[in-house]
Every structure is written in C-alpha cells, then in structure tokens.
Amino acid sequence: MTARLRFAAFGPLRMWRDAEEVPVGSPQQQALLAALVLVEGRPVTVGELIRVVWHENPPRAALGTIRTYLSRLRRLLDGTGAEISALADSYRLSGGQLSADVWELDAAVTHAQQLLRAADPAGAARALDAVLAGSTGIPLAGVPGYWAETQRTRLADRRDMAAELRLTARLESAxxxxxxxxxxxxxxxxxxxxxxxxxxxxxxxxxxxxxxxxxxxxxxxxxxxxxxxxxxxxxxxxxxxxxxxRGDPSLIVVAPAPAPPSTPAPAVFLPAGLTHFVGRETELGLLRSALSGPGRVAVITGLSGSGRTSLALRAAHELAGSFPDGQLYTDLRDAGGIGGVLQEWLRMLGAGPDIPATDGGRVAMFSSLMAGRRLLLVVDNATDTTQVSLLRRAAPRATLLITSARRLTSVPEANWIRLGGFRLDDSLGLITAVAGRARVLGEPAAAARLAELCGGHPLGVLVAAHRVHGRPRWSIAAIADQLAEQLSDPYAASHDDCAIVSAALSRSYQMLAPLPAQVLRAIGAVRPERISAAEVAELVGLPLHQAYSALDALDDVSLIVDTEDENHYRLPSHLVGFLALRAAHSIDGDDAVMAMRARWDALTAARDRTLTPLRTDAPCST
CATH class of the missing domain: 1.25.40.10 (Tetratricopeptide repeat domain)
Structure with a gap:
C-alpha cells in the first residue's frame, strides 16, 4: 500500500508520509522542492530550478548540485507512488496520492465562488473556514533567496484574497x-x-x-x-x-427568526431600519391605522431623500406582530422588474426551483402560496401603476406598504402619506444623535442655523450631521458658513457628501418632462418665497393652463409644495432651490438666469404697486 504525501507551504516547508513528518533537507533543497510543489504537476525547466536556488548568481557546479538535490528528493518519495520525472530539460512532481495546503486553498476558493454564484453564501464561508484555519504562518519560512521571497508575497496575497472572499460570504449570510x-x-x-x-x-x-x-x-x-x-x-x-x-436599508438584512419545529417559520425578509430615526410620530400613527386590516394599502410619497424608505421600514418593524406569517421587502429599482420581484418572493416563500418563466405564471403561483397567510409586502420605490396593479392581482388579501417618489393615481384604495421636511427640533435631534449632544450644546445657535440651511430635508440633515461628526476640529459655525456659501454659488465645487444629496434630488428632477423641468429651473433662478401659477405663466411665458399642468407635475414629485394661499407654491427647501439654480445655470445659461431675475423683479414690483393700500391721511381734493 502506497503512502500518502502531503506538503505544507504556509509556515516552514513541511512534508508528511501518511501521518509521519519527513525532514525535507537543507534550505536550498527546500527551495527546489517548493518550486516543484507550487506548480501543481507542471514541468519546471532546469534553468528555472537553478534560478530558484541561486537567482542570477549560480555556481559553476549548479547543474550537478540540482541533480544531487533531485536524487535526494526521489529517495524521500520511495514507496509513495509519487515520482520526480525527467522530461527533456524539465522535471515534474506527479503520481501517487499528493496533496498540499496551497492546492487545497485554491480548490476551496473555486468552490466558494461557485457557491456564491449559486446564492449559498453560508456554504461558501464554510468551504473556506477549515482551509484558512490550516493556512497560517509566513509562507516558505526559512527558505532563502529572491525566488522564495517573491513566493512568500504571492502566497500571502492568495491567502488574504481567500480570507476576503470568506468574509464577503460571511457578511452575506450572517x-x-x-x-x-x-x-x-x-x-x-x-x-x-x-x-x-x-x-x-x-x-x-x-x-x-x-x-x-x-x-x-x-x-x-x-x-x-x-x-x-x-x-x-x-x-x-x-x-x-x-x-x-444615507442609511441604505439593504445594507442590513434581518435573518428569519427561528421557529419551533412544529410551526412553519415566518417568511421574514425585511431590512433593518436606520440607526438614527427621529420624528415622524404623526406619520407612524397614520400608518398603524392605515395597515390595520387585511388587504389594506398605504403609500408613502415624498421628495427623494425625505426618508420614505426609513419610515416604511420603521412602521413595518413596529407592525411585525400583526403579520405572523412574515414580511417581504423589495426595492423595485434593483429587482429587475415585477417579474424579478415575484421570482424573489417565491423563493422566499419556499417555492423551490420550478418557478414559472412568465409573469402570469408567477402571479398564479404567488397567489397560491399567499392563500391563508397574513403577510405584509413592503414595495420600495414603485414608479409604475402597472407594477402595483400586478401585485394586487397576485395578492389581493395581502397588506401592501408602498413607497413612491410620485403619486400613483391608479391605486384609489390607498391611504396616502406625504412626507414633508423635518421640523427644526427633529433636524436638531438628528444632528445631536449623529454628532453628539456635547457638540450641539456647545454651539446651539450654529446647530440651528445648520439645520435651517438644510431646510428640513432629512438626507441633507443627515449628511450635514455626519460632516459635523467627521470634522471634530471644525466649529459647527464654520461648517454652516461653508454650506451657506455652497448654496449661494451655483459653480461651487461639491464635497463628496454634498454629491450624495444632489444625486438623490436629481433622481426627482430626472423624472420630469421638459416643461415642468423648465418651470423648476425658472423658479430656482429667482428663488421666491412663494409664487403663484399666474406668476409662473408670466415668468416663463406660458399659457396659464400649461403653468398649472407643469406645477401639478412638480407637485407630484414634491419638488414644489403648495402654500395656504390658493394656487401659490414654494420650494420645499434651500437644497431643492440650489439644485434648480445649478440646473438653470448649466442648461439655460447665465444670461437666461439674469433675464429671468430681471423679469421676476418687474413682476414683483408690479404686484407690490397693486397691493399698496391707499393712504387714509391724504388730503382730499374737490
């Protein structure tokens, strides 16, 4: 019976015949053996073996010395079935029952990658656990020479890449x-x-x-x-x-809670909520009421960055006890259409591998699996009424919680909750939660100014709070001054964190048709405290009915909000005004912006003259 041979390259080079460790000779002989092991059965030329041992300074007797080392190594292999065979001017280690920690690491990495592609991150992590536990130490420790040093770097890097893959899998599964x-x-x-x-x-x-x-x-x-x-x-x-x-909820997925063996486990696939959640007590109360029965629908709408997703997840977690069969979540921006949503949810509900290829088939299967279950379906970032209609057809008795940047008019039974900006105390509460109470109490007026500059836009407040936290040597007043300068200069360079807010607001702007976008740019150019539909018509040069239509479109995506005065509107925050101003300069040009401001000045002057009251103390003429 032939003995099994095992080699270890992590740590000192070692070799075992079955369970017995065998000395592998001098450091130079170890280098030659390592060269044959690391190529995993491929031939190595004599010239390469000479460079492995002596690099660029071989002795005259280098060839004879190499042959001596090879002869000694062959004697170590006696009775194992393995051999070092000569092939022209090359040598190769092959045959027998060979294994090496380096080969096992490479095989485990390949297997783990396959498991990750098969959506089995826990299996991928397990595939790498044992092999990484056994791959410790400095590779080829004690083996001398330039070649060995390069291999140490290469092997350590391979091990670190495997560790990175394992940790990637771990974070996907636990x-x-x-x-x-x-x-x-x-x-x-x-x-x-x-x-x-x-x-x-x-x-x-x-x-x-x-x-x-x-x-x-x-x-x-x-x-x-x-x-x-x-x-x-x-x-x-x-x-x-x-x-x-921005506290992306998809970064944290709450694993399904274990259920007793006698009862089916609830299908809980719901992201965790934000670490720092402030305010929205009124909206949470409305959601609790709106989602109190089967078949109910609630839709949260509001400007991008207003916290629609955060509010939906907070409400879903608070209502978990009302849905004993579970909660399913999807972000329609990432799900690949409604067919992708249904496929994902069918897998969550244990549908197995035979999921229909068509949307109609998936609707029928999902409806069947939903029968008798009390589930909450959380649908994030819906953009199309067709998507919601198809989900209602698939699960007419399910409770739906939807977020959308715009009003979905074909969901008449929905309870609508429109998110505005934070109140000042909520903005200050978020800044305090992120930046620390001592920091805010040290500069209360500056903190309030910073919150006001953000106009209550939740994502803007969050980004400002992180800017305060990340700059402990800066005063809050200096940070507020810097933000004020940025909001007044359409050509100011944006910081990375400002780009996050701009990207969110730009998503709402990009939803606009050309005319509403033009109207928003015009409003941004003049930055009014309020503006009427008639003033918009004169400012942009539109018929009144087109101005109303454009304002309705802006109102649908919360880029303007109506005021207490009928047919009057305002920008929801300084940040939206700044976005519109930058767009006006970028798209319409500086001259057009200046012309728009001159036209607005003329309009407001005429309005003020019209509204000036008569003096009651003026002398009467007869």
Missing part, C-alpha cells in the same frame, strides 16, 4: 462577529490601498451599529489614496460610503 471585524481590520492594515477589504470593514462596522467608525475607515482610505497615489476611491468603495451615509 451578522458580523467580533472575530470578523478583527480579521477585516488585519486585512485593511496589511493592504491599506486595497479597496475591497476596506469596503467590507465599513459594511461590518455599520452592521454592528458603528456607523461613525465605518465612515472614519472611508475617510482614512480616501486620504491615503490621495496622498499615496493621487487618485480618488473607486466606484465600489464610494458607493458603500454613500449607502452608509
């Missing part, structure tokens, strides 16, 4: 542990310029409720990339940063 955080911190320290481990560490910290630390990890990486390479972070790292800043 909450991060303290050990996961330590492993990620080590990877970031080892490879400070590598962005993927940094993004994973940010994600893990965020999921542990350490949002500020996650953002600090980004700041340090951003600074390092600028200082060392004069480059900005890549798209993936920047995307992770933006998602953490």
């Amino acid at each position: 909450e991060p542990t303290a050990e996961d955080l330590a492993d990620l911190a080590r990877l970031v320290d080892t490879h400070p310029l590598r962005e993927a481990p940094r993004a994973l560490l940010m994600l893990a910290l965020y999921r542990r409720g350490r949002q500020a630390e996650a953002l600090e990890v980004f700041r340090q990486g951003h600074q390092l990339l600028r200082d060392e390479l004069a480059v900005e972070p890549g798209p993936a790292l920047q995307a992770t940063h933006r998602r953490i800043l």
Whole structure:
C-alpha cells in the first residue's frame, strides 16, 4: 500500500508520509522542492530550478548540485507512488496520492465562488473556514533567496484574497462577529490601498451599529489614496460610503427568526431600519391605522431623500406582530422588474426551483402560496401603476406598504402619506444623535442655523450631521458658513457628501418632462418665497393652463409644495432651490438666469404697486 504525501507551504516547508513528518533537507533543497510543489504537476525547466536556488548568481557546479538535490528528493518519495520525472530539460512532481495546503486553498476558493454564484453564501464561508484555519504562518519560512521571497508575497496575497472572499460570504449570510471585524481590520492594515477589504470593514462596522467608525475607515482610505497615489476611491468603495451615509436599508438584512419545529417559520425578509430615526410620530400613527386590516394599502410619497424608505421600514418593524406569517421587502429599482420581484418572493416563500418563466405564471403561483397567510409586502420605490396593479392581482388579501417618489393615481384604495421636511427640533435631534449632544450644546445657535440651511430635508440633515461628526476640529459655525456659501454659488465645487444629496434630488428632477423641468429651473433662478401659477405663466411665458399642468407635475414629485394661499407654491427647501439654480445655470445659461431675475423683479414690483393700500391721511381734493 502506497503512502500518502502531503506538503505544507504556509509556515516552514513541511512534508508528511501518511501521518509521519519527513525532514525535507537543507534550505536550498527546500527551495527546489517548493518550486516543484507550487506548480501543481507542471514541468519546471532546469534553468528555472537553478534560478530558484541561486537567482542570477549560480555556481559553476549548479547543474550537478540540482541533480544531487533531485536524487535526494526521489529517495524521500520511495514507496509513495509519487515520482520526480525527467522530461527533456524539465522535471515534474506527479503520481501517487499528493496533496498540499496551497492546492487545497485554491480548490476551496473555486468552490466558494461557485457557491456564491449559486446564492449559498453560508456554504461558501464554510468551504473556506477549515482551509484558512490550516493556512497560517509566513509562507516558505526559512527558505532563502529572491525566488522564495517573491513566493512568500504571492502566497500571502492568495491567502488574504481567500480570507476576503470568506468574509464577503460571511457578511452575506450572517451578522458580523467580533472575530470578523478583527480579521477585516488585519486585512485593511496589511493592504491599506486595497479597496475591497476596506469596503467590507465599513459594511461590518455599520452592521454592528458603528456607523461613525465605518465612515472614519472611508475617510482614512480616501486620504491615503490621495496622498499615496493621487487618485480618488473607486466606484465600489464610494458607493458603500454613500449607502452608509444615507442609511441604505439593504445594507442590513434581518435573518428569519427561528421557529419551533412544529410551526412553519415566518417568511421574514425585511431590512433593518436606520440607526438614527427621529420624528415622524404623526406619520407612524397614520400608518398603524392605515395597515390595520387585511388587504389594506398605504403609500408613502415624498421628495427623494425625505426618508420614505426609513419610515416604511420603521412602521413595518413596529407592525411585525400583526403579520405572523412574515414580511417581504423589495426595492423595485434593483429587482429587475415585477417579474424579478415575484421570482424573489417565491423563493422566499419556499417555492423551490420550478418557478414559472412568465409573469402570469408567477402571479398564479404567488397567489397560491399567499392563500391563508397574513403577510405584509413592503414595495420600495414603485414608479409604475402597472407594477402595483400586478401585485394586487397576485395578492389581493395581502397588506401592501408602498413607497413612491410620485403619486400613483391608479391605486384609489390607498391611504396616502406625504412626507414633508423635518421640523427644526427633529433636524436638531438628528444632528445631536449623529454628532453628539456635547457638540450641539456647545454651539446651539450654529446647530440651528445648520439645520435651517438644510431646510428640513432629512438626507441633507443627515449628511450635514455626519460632516459635523467627521470634522471634530471644525466649529459647527464654520461648517454652516461653508454650506451657506455652497448654496449661494451655483459653480461651487461639491464635497463628496454634498454629491450624495444632489444625486438623490436629481433622481426627482430626472423624472420630469421638459416643461415642468423648465418651470423648476425658472423658479430656482429667482428663488421666491412663494409664487403663484399666474406668476409662473408670466415668468416663463406660458399659457396659464400649461403653468398649472407643469406645477401639478412638480407637485407630484414634491419638488414644489403648495402654500395656504390658493394656487401659490414654494420650494420645499434651500437644497431643492440650489439644485434648480445649478440646473438653470448649466442648461439655460447665465444670461437666461439674469433675464429671468430681471423679469421676476418687474413682476414683483408690479404686484407690490397693486397691493399698496391707499393712504387714509391724504388730503382730499374737490
């Protein structure tokens, strides 16, 4: 019976015949053996073996010495079925029952990647656990020479990439542990310029409720990339940063709670809510009432960045006890259409592999699985009434909680909740929660000014709060001054965090048809406290009915709001006004903006003359 051979390259080079460890000879002989093992059965030329041992300074007797080492190694292989065979001017290690920790690591990585593609992240993590536990130590420790040094770097990098893959799988399948955080911190320290481990560490910290630390990890990486390479972070790292800043609920998925064996487990696939949630007590009360029975529908609408998703998730978590069979969530922006939503939900409900290919078939299967279940369906970022109609057909008795940037007129039975901006005390509460009570109490007036500059726009307030937290040496007053300057200059360079707010507001702007977009730019150019439909018509040069139509379209996506005075409107925040002003300068041009302001000045002057009351003390003429 032949003995099994096993090699280990992580740590000192070692070799076992079955369970017995066998000495592998001098350091130079170890280098030659390592060269044959690491290529996993491929031939290695004599010239390459000479460079492995002596690099560019071989002795005259190098060839003879190589043959001596090979002869000694062949004797170590006796009785194992393995051999070192000569092929022209090359040698190859093959045959027998060979294994090596390096080969096992590569195989485990390949297997884990396959499991990840098959949506089995827990299996992928398990596939790498054992092999990484056995791959410790400095690779080829004690083996001398330039070749061995390059292999040490290469093998350590392969091990770190495998560890990164394992941690990626872990974060897709389970909450991060303290050990996961330590492993990620080590990877970031080892490879400070590598962005993927940094993004994973940010994600893990965020999921542990350490949002500020996650953002600090980004700041340090951003600074390092600028200082060392004069480059900005890549798209993936920047995307992770933006998602953490805005509290993207898809970053945290609450795993299904274990149920007793005798009862079916509820289908709970609901993201966690924001770490810092303030205000919205009135809206939460309306949602509790609106979703109190089967078949009920509630729709949350509001400006992008107003906190629609955060409110929906907070309400869904509070109402969990009313839906014992579970809660399903989907973001229609990422789901690949309604067919993708139904496919995802069918899998969540245990439909198995035979999911129909057509939307109609999926509707029928979903309706069948929903029968008798009390489920809450949370549909985020709906844009099309057809999407909602199809979901109602698939689950007529389910309770639906929908968020949408615009009013969906074909859902007449819906209870509508429109989100406005934060009250000042709510804005201050969010700044305090993020930046710290001591910081805000130290500059209460400056904190209030900063909140007012954000106009109650929740995402804007959150970004401003993180700017305060991330700049401990800056006064809040200085941060507020900087924001005020940015909001007054349409050509000011935007900070990364400002770009997050601009991107959210731009999503609402991009939903507009050309005429409402033109009207918004005109309003942004003059920045009125309020404006009537008739004034819009004169300002832009439109018939009155077209002005009404454009204002209705802007109102549908919350880029303007109506006032207490009939047919009068205002911008919802300074931030929207700034977005509209920048768009006006960029699209219409500086001259057009100046002309618009001159026209507005003339309109307001005429209005003021009309509204000037008669003097009661003027002398009468007869």
